[in-house]
Amino acid sequence: MVLFEVPGWSVPTAPVSKFAQSTSKKRKRPAAQDADKMQSVEVNLDKLMQKLGSVGKHQEDKQGPKKKKMNHKKTTGGLDAKVEHATSKKGKEKGSSSPGGSIKGGAVEQSVKGSLGPRKKIKQKKSLKPDGGKSEQQPQNVSPTVDEVSGLTSLQKGMKESLDGARFRWINELLYKSDSSEAARMMKEDPAVFHDYHSGFRHQVQSWPSNPVSHYISQLSSYPQNTIIADLGCGDATLARGLPPKKLRVLSFDLISDGAYIVAADICSHVPLPGSEPSSSQMSEGEAQIVDVVVCALSLMGTNWPVCIREAWRVLKPGGELKIAEVASRFTDVDEFVSLINSIGFKMKAKDDHNSHFTLFEFKKVARTSRTDKEWSKVMSNGGILKPCEYKRR
Numbered sequence: 301m302v303l304f305e306v307p308g309w310s311v312p313t314a315p316v317s318k319f320a321q322s323t324s325k326k327r328k329r330p331a332a333q334d335a336d337k338m339q340s341v342e343v344n345l346d347k348l349m350q351k352l353g354s355v356g357k358h359q360e361d362k363q364g365p366k367k368k369k370m371n372h373k374k375t376t377g378g379l380d381a382k383v384e385h386a387t388s389k390k391g392k393e394k395g396s397s398s399p400g401g402s403i404k405g406g407a408v409e410q411s412v413k414g415s416l417g418p419r420k421k422i423k424q425k426k427s428l429k430p431d432g433g434k435s436e437q438q439p440q441n442v443s444p445t446v447d448e449v450s451g452l453t454s455l456q457k458g459m460k461e462s463l464d465g466a467r468f469r470w471i472n473e474l475l476y477k478s479d480s481s482e483a484a485r486m487m488k489e490d491p492a493v494f495h496d497y498h499s500g501f502r503h504q505v506q507s508w509p510s511n512p513v514s515h516y517i518s519q520l521s522s523y524p525q526n527t528i529i530a531d532l533g534c535g536d537a538t539l540a541r542g543l544p545p546k547k548l549r550v551l552s553f554d555l556i557s558d559g560a561y562i563v564a565a566d567i568c569s570h571v572p573l574p575g576s577e578p579s580s581s582q583m584s585e586g587e588a589q590i591v592d593v594v595v596c597a598l599s600l601m602g603t604n605w606p607v608c609i610r611e612a613w614r615v616l617k618p619g620g621e622l623k624i625a626e627v628a629s630r631f632t633d634v635d636e637f638v639s640l641i642n643s644i645g646f647k648m649k650a651k652d653d654h655n656s657h658f659t660l661f662e663f664k665k666v667a668r669t670s671r672t673d674k675e676w677s678k679v680m681s682n683g684g685i686l687k688p689c690e691y692k693r694r
Contacts (some may be wrong), residue, residue: 326339349597351622468500476688480568482603494556498536498666501656512597512625512658517542528574530615531606533599537561551591567599568607575615583667585618585645592617597625598658601689606640606680613645613665622646630686631659637685644668644679 332600471493475483488492505511516539520529525547531539534552540561543550550561553571557564565572573591578584593614612622624641638648638661646663653659671679 308346309433346409398643414466418642420633427656465503466497467478467496471497471500473688473690475601476690478602478605483550484555484566484569492557494554501535508657509657510657511571512660513538513542515660516595516623516625519547523548523593527592528590529595530569530571530612531597532571532600532612533593533596534562539595539597556641567611568602568604571611571615573615577614578605578668580671581669585665585667585671586614589615589617590621591615591620593621593623595623597623598627599684600624601625603683604680605683606644609641610676610680616665618667620665622662622665624663625658626686627689628657628659629657630689632685632687634659640679642680
């Protein structure tokens with residue numbers, strides 16, 4: 301029995317191809333009948349191409365010269381005839397044509413030289429313009445304006461100003477709503493906070509109708525020679541830079557020193573200048589003072605700002621002057637503010653509230669008695685008379 305044979309089932313034997321015995325991989329040449337077939341196909345293909353060519357030519361003649369495109373890079377003789385045909389037809393339409401294929405009435409002059417002319421010149425006449433015939437310059441891509449100093453585009457500069465303004469408002473809020481010791485600690489850990497704040501402050505000053513510091517520069521310039529002025533909370537020492545140094549002596553104090561004009565000090569804690577408090581219950585103006593004028597221009601910041609007024613009294617000579625400039629919107633009650641300053645040892649001489657933004661005060665130092673720590677604590681707790689100065693968020 302044959303292997304895998306099953307009763308009732310039969311598998312026909314596959315016919316053996318006559319090419320199966322050959323193991324050669326070479327291509328076999330087509331037989332004679334195949335050659336005849338190939339020849340007939342080629343003949344039919346030639347007939348088809350001729351027919352398509354005749355149809356295309358007929359359609360091209362039908363469409364007219366509008367569909368004919370001249371390619372000046374080709375150099376066939378038939379192209380010359382097409383150019384002559386196009387130029388002559390265009391000349392007829394305009395009513396003026398010249399031999400040789402040139403069109404004088406139009407803006408384009410074409411000349412074709414030689415039957416096989418490989419080169420064709422196309423000249424464009426320049427239109428007369430009021431600027432002496434100069435061709436109009438093509439607009440170029442204009443790059444964003446760049447600030448030569450900062451190297452920033454106008455968009456980048458605007459974004460930077462927005463960020464600087466936001467940072468200034470954040471620092472400003474911290475300075476007004478916290479104790480001065482907290483502000484001093486923050487700026488000692490990161491001196492850039494001080495510079496960022498005053499940079500933003502200078503930007504704010506530009507929008508003010510007037511600057512109190514400028515007012516004090518003008519006023520103090522007429523003071524006697526060798527007058528000693530203490531600028532408490534001087535910022536970037538604008539007062540010292542603006543007053544004549546040979547005539548007046550200005551001592552500038554703020555949280556961070558610049559190494560030249562400014563002495564680092566927490567003016568709401570202690571001013572590093574000589575002076576004393578009364579040592580008894582008798583009326584006194586203290587001893588060893590050297591300062592003639594104290595200026596507090598927008599510097600009563602921090603919740604403990606009354607200590608700065610107490611320090612101003614301590615360092616002033618008897619009868620010395622205290623000049624205060626503050627933002628008008630900070631006052632909850634101007635009379636209460638004046639009463640608080642007077643209770644520390646001053647008497648108001650003048651007040652100027654004509655400016656819409658600021659109120660200016662002038663006080664004179666007067667004698668007072670010594671006080672206990674408890675009494676001072678009660679006086680110093682009245683810092684809420686001045687509200688924090690908050691700038692609008694934009």
